[in-house]
Amino acid sequence: MVSITDIAQKVGVSPSTVSRVMNGKKYVNAEKKAQILKIIAETGYVPNKAARDMVLQRSFTVGIVIPDTFNVFQRQLFSTIERQLVSFGYRSLFFFVKFDSSSEKQCLDRLKSEKLDGVIMLHEIKSPEFYAYLDNTKIPIVSTLCNDNAIPTIKIDDKQAASDGVHHLINLGHRRITMIAGCHFSFGLRRLEGYYQALDEAGIERNEKLVVDAQQYSSEAGMYAMRDLLLRSRDFSAVFAASDELAIGAMRAMLDEGLRIPEDISIVGFDDIDISNYFHPRLTTLRQPIFEIGEQSALKLHRYINGQTDAECTTVLPHKLIIRESTCSATPSR
Amino acid sequence: MVSITDIAQKVGVSPSTVSRVMNGKKYVNAEKKAQILKIIAETGYVPNKAARDMVLQRSFTVGIVIPDTFNVFQRQLFSTIERQLVSFGYRSLFFFVKFDSSSEKQCLDRLKSEKLDGVIMLHEIKSPEFYAYLDNTKIPIVSTLCNDNAIPTIKIDDKQAASDGVHHLINLGHRRITMIAGCHFSFGLRRLEGYYQALDEAGIERNEKLVVDAQQYSSEAGMYAMRDLLLRSRDFSAVFAASDELAIGAMRAMLDEGLRIPEDISIVGFDDIDISNYFHPRLTTLRQPIFEIGEQSALKLHRYINGQTDAECTTVLPHKLIIRESTCSATPSR
DNA sequence: ATGAAAGCGCTAACAT
């Protein structure tokens, strides 16, 4: 393994000089610098991270907390975050956590054993100990979810976005609109509120029977939720799903029952994941600016790590209603 | 930050003794041991990983090399690998690499800067320097892909699986069978070989015009590939796609042209990703045992790291043809 | 502008 001293010896300088070159410090003779760079290229030398971390007393590592069964939306999100983080010189460590408290505890333990520079949340952790630790150690943290923990957050306005989606259905003449919600996450709760808000604004009576709570944000859960809904009653002409994956599962259940989309039932999703534009029919949905959310959360964390605190804690990014083929006017009979 | 010397001083012993306790070595007085443990608990001391890694010359970290735009199949795979690795006491570091040589070089540099215990490949790297480095440093490596680099591998028989898929179409009476291939990866080449093998076995003449090479394993690429195919000729009744995501894109293109699946054209995918069972029609495909591939590659790497080498370098796991709704008998006219 | 030297926190070989 080639080390900084090897390079120094080969060039005939001290390790300090090589270090200065590596870190772009000034006060280095241009000629020597060229020499050093040449040898570095020849030998393929790369600084040892552990040694650097130790002397610098930090790890250049960011923890990313993400659900164990992360969906396509989270996948797209974390890939942009990872890329951004690497470009800032961090590496990222993933903490996959299940939706139970023992898994959360385990995650916290692993978190402690690392000397993280910062943490990005793509998942909602319930455990107060988790937040207490981060608070005590002053480790910077940024979230991409709604939360009540006064954590710097980059997100969209989930309530308004949901309301926009439901209003789209209302504008098409739908009155009996069901919702497949996912209330185990607070953003799911916000989306449910948005659904109710739109109904209220249109003077449509709320009806709890028209709402099912899916246990996960997966297609499978969406399929079961829709089956459940269809068992209760067929007296609805539209569905609003709290995520595209839920919507995809719901569509499967409808198709299995011989229902036509959107002629019999219109459906609106949430997220605008890649695949939604490939389904048949193409899914109408609320687009989250995934790329921007990822980019800005990485940037925000980077700023925090370097001691810059933004005035506003929460950044709200714009969403967009993408109208495709899964929604149409309600038929007069309905 | 509390260090091992702090603990040693508080208890009145040497750092070595504390180290011995931390690492469960014997030859420590039971009483002292208890003392030390007590202080450790009180102070919340956690060993500094960077320091430990440096002196031990290893990191307890496994690198996972994965395509930048990893697809659903790889996502499911790496999730199971990660889980398994954590259970063995490693943490995993992801190396997202694009399909170009500068990205591969960057990946190699990052790889060098970490003292990885091992590497798992979910992506094919072309650069010889990459393999040379791993070889020189004797870092254990396990792959989940076909390759010619004599690397221990866990995979399925891609050629045979492809052949099985095409035989399924042939058995349904199809003769004009196209393929959407992805030859930039060697497993893609194997699948193409399997396609040709099946045709040969059925006495159907090979026709290069019936094969398109997609540039990526994505739905988008699949859609363009199918458009291309349809532009060339409509004289085919079935398609074999090198992945489910390609198939999904291809289906989109067919639907857009008003073609019915499977009545007008049958289609077979490859991988059996979750979503394939939600599409309309449900996709007939070749299932890869994702969970087993993930589990066994993590286990194999763990063994290698601990100096155990298996006799057989490559493990071939069984695939399975999953017949669903996207394939049916060829109509007599075709 | 550059080198010498100290030290980050830990482990292991070597004493005792």
Place this chain on the structure above:
DNA sequence: ATGTTAGCGCTTTCAT
């Protein structure tokens, strides 16, 4: 059974 010592590879004063 336990302490002493010597690094691991790097950065950073502090000299010169």
